Amino acid sequence: MKKFILKILFFILPIIVLAVVADIFISSQLRNSKTFAHGELAIWKDIYAGNIDSDIVIYGSSRAWVHIDPLRIEDQLGGSAYNLGVDGHNFWLQHLRHLELLKHNRTPKTIILSVDTRSLQKRGDLYNLEQFLPFIKQKEIRNYTSAYEGFSYLDYQVPFLRYIGKREAMKEAISIYRGIESDKMIRVKGYKGFDEEWNSDFDKAKKKMKYYEVQLDTTSISLFDSFLKECATKKIELIMVYTPEYIEGQEFTKNRSDIIQLFQEKSEQYQFPFLDYSNDTLSYDKQYFYNAMHLNKTGAELFTDKLIEDIQQLRTLRETQ
Amino acid sequence: MLFNSVDFAIFLPIVFLLYWFVVSKNLKRQNLLIVLASYLFYGWWDWRFLSLIIFSTLVDYTIGIQLSKQDKKHKRRLLLWISILVNLGFLGFFKYYNFFLDNFITAFSFFGNEIQPNTLNIILPVGISFYTFQTLSYTIDIYRKKLAPTKDLVAFSAFVSFFPQLVAGPIERATNLLPQFGKKRIFAYHQALDGLRQIVWGLFKKVVIADNCADYANIIFNNSNEYSGSTLVLGAVFFAFQIYGDFSGYSDIAIGTSRLFGFNLRQNFAFPYFSRDIAEFWRRWHISLSTWFRDYLYIPLGGSRGGNWMKLRNTFVIFLVSGFWHGANWTFIAWGAIHALYFLPLILFNKNRRNMDIVAKGKIWPSISNLFSIALTFGMTTLAWVFFRAKTIEEAFAYISDIFTLALFDFPTIHPAYLFILLIIFMAIEWMGREGKYALENLGLSWKKPVRLAMYYALVLMILWYSGKEQQFIYFQF
Numbered sequence: 001m002k003k004f005i006l007k008i009l010f011f012i013l014p015i016i017v018l019a020v021v022a023d024i025f026i027s028s029q030l031r032n033s034k035t036f037a038h039g040e041l042a043i044w045k046d047i048y049a050g051n052i053d054s055d056i057v058i059y060g061s062s063r064a065w066v067h068i069d070p071l072r073i074e075d076q077l078g079g080s081a082y083n084l085g086v087d088g089h090n091f092w093l094q095h096l097r098h099l100e101l102l103k104h105n106r107t108p109k110t111i112i113l114s115v116d117t118r119s120l121q122k123r124g125d126l127y128n129l130e131q132f133l134p135f136i137k138q139k140e141i142r143n144y145t146s147a148y149e150g151f152s153y154l155d156y157q158v159p160f161l162r163y164i165g166k167r168e169a170m171k172e173a174i175s176i177y178r179g180i181e182s183d184k185m186i187r188v189k190g191y192k193g194f195d196e197e198w199n200s201d202f203d204k205a206k207k208k209m210k211y212y213e214v215q216l217d218t219t220s221i222s223l224f225d226s227f228l229k230e231c232a233t234k235k236i237e238l239i240m241v242y243t244p245e246y247i248e249g250q251e252f253t254k255n256r257s258d259i260i261q262l263f264q265e266k267s268e269q270y271q272f273p274f275l276d277y278s279n280d281t282l283s284y285d286k287q288y289f290y291n292a293m294h295l296n297k298t299g300a301e302l303f304t305d306k307l308i309e310d311i312q313q314l315r316t317l318r319e320t321q
Numbered sequence: 322m323l324f325n326s327v328d329f330a331i332f333l334p335i336v337f338l339l340y341w342f343v344v345s346k347n348l349k350r351q352n353l354l355i356v357l358a359s360y361l362f363y364g365w366w367d368w369r370f371l372s373l374i375i376f377s378t379l380v381d382y383t384i385g386i387q388l389s390k391q392d393k394k395h396k397r398r399l400l401l402w403i404s405i406l407v408n409l410g411f412l413g414f415f416k417y418y419n420f421f422l423d424n425f426i427t428a429f430s431f432f433g434n435e436i437q438p439n440t441l442n443i444i445l446p447v448g449i450s451f452y453t454f455q456t457l458s459y460t461i462d463i464y465r466k467k468l469a470p471t472k473d474l475v476a477f478s479a480f481v482s483f484f485p486q487l488v489a490g491p492i493e494r495a496t497n498l499l500p501q502f503g504k505k506r507i508f509a510y511h512q513a514l515d516g517l518r519q520i521v522w523g524l525f526k527k528v529v530i531a532d533n534c535a536d537y538a539n540i541i542f543n544n545s546n547e548y549s550g551s552t553l554v555l556g557a558v559f560f561a562f563q564i565y566g567d568f569s570g571y572s573d574i575a576i577g578t579s580r581l582f583g584f585n586l587r588q589n590f591a592f593p594y595f596s597r598d599i600a601e602f603w604r605r606w607h608i609s610l611s612t613w614f615r616d617y618l619y620i621p622l623g624g625s626r627g628g629n630w631m632k633l634r635n636t637f638v639i640f641l642v643s644g645f646w647h648g649a650n651w652t653f654i655a656w657g658a659i660h661a662l663y664f665l666p667l668i669l670f671n672k673n674r675r676n677m678d679i680v681a682k683g684k685i686w687p688s689i690s691n692l693f694s695i696a697l698t699f700g701m702t703t704l705a706w707v708f709f710r711a712k713t714i715e716e717a718f719a720y721i722s723d724i725f726t727l728a729l730f731d732f733p734t735i736h737p738a739y740l741f742i743l744l745i746i747f748m749a750i751e752w753m754g755r756e757g758k759y760a761l762e763n764l765g766l767s768w769k770k771p772v773r774l775a776m777y778y779a780l781v782l783m784i785l786w787y788s789g790k791e792q793q794f795i796y797f798q799f
Contacts, residue, residue: 001341001508008517011774015781154327161327165788 019160026163027134029173036172038087039187040131046082046190047097048135052105055079058190059094060114060243062087067243067295068112069304070189076308079109083190088127091119092220095227096144103140110237112307116245116293117259120224122217126150130169133162193297196290202249213254216262228270239311240267240274244282244303249292273314277303322365324574325528325788332362337581341508348505352479355502355582359482363448370446373411378481380407381456385470385477388463397464404460408453415445420649448488450646454613456481459495461617468496476502485578489571491589491609498586506583515762516580518777522761523573525780529787530747531566533740534559541735542710545720550729553720555736560710561703562744565594568607573759592755594702594748595680597694599663600673602702610646614639632668637661647709652717656708663701679755 033041046052056079058068064085073081084097101108126132126148135141142156155162163169175181186192231238240263250256260276267274280303282288288299295303322328336358344350364371384404391397459480462468471477480499486492541548541556548556569590576586593605603611615624622635637658644657667673680695681687687695704721711717754760765773 001510004508004510004513007514011777014778152327164785167786170786 019158023159023163025177026160026170026173029176030134030169032176033172034181034186036169037128037131039192040087040128041134042187043084043086043097043190044100044131044135047084047100048104048138050104052082052084052101053080054082054105054108056081056110056112057101057108058083058085058112058114059098060085061089061094061116061118063116063243063245063293064112064114065187065191066194067114067300067303068241068307069191069193069300071191072301072304073308076305077311081189083187085114085190088123090121090123090217090220091115091224091227092122092147092217093144094119095223096140098227099140100138107234108236110239111231112311113238113240114243115240115263116242117214117253117256120216120220120259120262121214122147122220124149130166133166133169136162193300194290194294195297197296198286198289199291202246202252202292211252211254214256214259216259221262224266228266228272231272232270238270238272239314240272241307242274242276242278243307244277244280244288244295244299246286246289246292247284250278250283252292275307275310277306280306282306322362324571324578325524328365332358333578333581340582345506345508348503349475351506352473352475352502355479355484356475356482359479359484359487362484363482363487366447367444373446373449374452374482375478377408377411377453377456378478380404381460381481382471382474382477384460385463386472388460389470401460401464405457408457412449412453415443415449417649418443451490451492452481452487454492454610455495458492458613458617459499462495468499471499471503473503483579483584485575485582485584486586489568489575490607491572491575491587492613493586493609498584501584509583512580512583512585516577518761519573519577519580519759521577521777521780521784522759523570523575523577524784526566526570526573526747528570528784529566529743531563531570533743533787534563534566537735537737537740538563538710542720545716545723548723548734549731550724550726551731552733552735553724554729555733557703557707557710557720557724559740561594561699561706562747564706564709565590566747576759588758591758592679592751592760594699595695595752595755596698597676597680597691598667598672598698599660599701600667601676602698603660603664604677610643614643618642629669633665636664636668640664650712651714652708652711655714655717656705659705659708663705682756 030036030041031045035042054070056070056073056077058064058070058081060068062085065083065087066085068083068085070081070083084094084101086094086097098111126145129145129150132141132145132151136145136151136156145151146153146156151162228238230236242260242263253259260278263274263276266272277283282295282299282303285299288295288302290296322332336354340351340354344354360371360374363374381404384400388397388400391400459468459477463470471480476499479502480493480495483493483498538556538559541552542560545553545556572589576589579586587609589607589609591605591608593602596602596605619635619639622638623631624635625632640657640661641654642657644653644655644660647653647656664673680691707720708714708717711720750764751760754762754764757763765776768776
């Protein structure tokens with residue numbers, strides 16, 4: 001029996017050593033990826049390296065990072081800007097970026113918070129979990145991601161376990177090591193405009209169901225409240241924005257008006273402006289969208305310019321008061 | 322819990338260490354640990370179904386003892402029928418209730434009468450098709466006076482619930498497995514090491530071969546009307562390897578795991594894709610099920626006694642029932658019927674008992690005629706797999722008719738080179754190891770240690786590289 005156990009241990013030992021080395025190697029290489037995990041890795045890297053350091057920061061979901069161009073904001077409003085919109089996630093995970101941002105970068109003067117009907121929902125699955133793979137040892141990443149179905153308890157503890165089966169991640173790490181980088185998708189200061197035409201996602205969704213009812217998550221609402229309180233206390237200029245949404249998509253969400261009402265109430269409670277572009281002319285023109293929820297590049301540029309103008313007006317109004 | 326999961330990777334060493342370091346000196350404690358571990362293993366899926374397996378255990382334990390006490394034939398028959406009805410009753414309800422109801426309604430509406438269906442949302446308990454047959458073999462063998470009943474409830478419970486083979490076989494016979502629970506197991510180094518090798522090979526077949534083939538088989542089958550005949554052929558071939566890798570891989574892990582605990586289970590797959598005819602295929606594929614049907618259905622029906630008509634009838638019955646055992650769908654029955662039709666000429670011309678040894682035994686290469694026979698048999702079984710995989714009979718027929726078009730000669734639109742290489746390596750290893758109980762049994766034992774180790778590390782690294790999807794074992798749905 002002793003011989004058997006020793007044989008297994010001696011067989012497993014090199015695998016364990018390899019696992020530890022592989023974990024370190026893959027994590028260190030993946031952190032340098034500009035394109036993997038929809039470009040989110042590059043954003044996390046900038047956060048942890050203290051490269052954000054911006055006057056204006058944009059928070060939100062994919063409707064933030066494809067709608068609001070920080071370079072245009074820099075040009076017209078001055079100062080520095082960065083878009084921290086996180087694809088596919090609600091406010092719960094957007095808040096994680098906020099926490100880590102403040103830990104490793106200076107506090108921004110202005111936060112543009114893109115909100116929508118899904119913001120205060122909380123999805124069950126850890127969408128695009130690949131973005132967390134090299135950063136899983138960060139305390140807040142563990143705290144926040146463990147609230148989802150994605151990583152198991154052992155993934156956080158055992159080296160390399162989370163990489164098993166993630167062949168694309170391992171291939172990406174090897175490509176980066178060899179100096180071969182894919183240029184499929186690059187986000188500039190967190191933003192990318194999609195030069196695409198209208199697709200059939202919405203039509204397919206309509207065929208599946210007549211409408212969609214958003215289930216609000218109470219912990220997300222509490223977190224949202226805490227966040228607003230924090231911005232008020234730290235005197236951060238917070239601007240809540242409901243970016244354009246194609247009109248037919250608006251009609252698809254059953255309890256949309258209740259959710260907008262909630263944002264308006266929060267805006268009044270904490271005295272932050274809430275700019276709602278649901279009825280803007282952009283929302284009525286399909287040519288500016290590639291699906292019901294997302295503006296294409298042309299639409300995003302037009303919208304960013306409108307947003308900048310409205311922010312300037314807000315600031316002027318505040319100064320005169 | 323799945324064999325290829327982190328949960329099982331933690332569960333197994335804990336049970337192993339407890340078994341050999343804490344309870345090894347006492348038979349009853351060894352068996353009790355097996356029972357508790359097996360119930361934990363089974364309950365991990367759904368604890369509610371533990372009541373089913375416990376009830377089935379108690380019924381058959383009691384009936385076994387009563388059978389041995391009873392001399393009167395009609396009472397013995399009654400006891401046997403109680404066991405059969407309880408076991409097949411559970412199986413019938415959980416697996417076939419909605420199927421029979423749907424078909425009953427369809428038949429009724431054919432005559433112009435509409436009935437409102439009352440289909441139930443029945444969850445199929447994992448492994449029910451396997452453990453019910455296993456316990457039935459116990460009571461039937463006692464009835465036939467081939468086996469004495471056990472009075473040790475713990476040993477019997479361990480026999481019924483033994484976790485390595487509980488959910489997808491091999492379907493063990495009480496005559497083979499139950500006596501092993503009657504003797505204290507002593508740790509045997511070579512048996513345990515061989516068991517580990519078999520586990521590694523089983524994981525390789527499941528994770529590397531089956532799961533990779535599944536990806537492409539699913540793409541092709543789910544969108545079959547978009548692909549050319551040649552691609553559809555590839556889809557069927559990928560499925561053939563998926564089901565083989567999946568099921569035989571599971572059996573290898575089950576048998577290997579059992580050996581870690583000092584148990585010897587029956588071989589369940591003996592390189593069926595090297596078969597030279599359909600009869601040989603069925604002597605090599607899911608052996609525990611085909612022999613179960615042979616011993617408990619085919620032979621009681623008369624077997625091969627009587628004329629050709631009797632043989633044909635019994636063969637058809639076996640294949641149709643076997644098909645139906647696999648699932649509550651006409652596609653499985655059609656699959657069984659196709660194999661029965663394949664068998665027909667072999668029975669009529671008395672050729673079903675040829676090819677009893679493995680092909681090219683003691684040789685490196687097969688003969689040209691053997692190669693042709695292997696290819697033909699593989700082609701026939703692959704064609705039948707289309708029915709097994711399809712959701713409906715119509716889908717299966719559409720798939721096959723789309724194969725036999727001029728596009729059969731086009732270059733396939735899906736042709737993953739890495740998978741072809743993997744399959745070639747896999748079949749080469751299977752070929753080289755075909756004279757053993759599993760491919761790796763003797764392979765490499767005469768090689769120098771570093772080379773042998775390199776092979777094992779290569780297999781383990783490939784398993785780790787391809788892991789992660791945790792695709793369900795196909796046979797869990799049975």
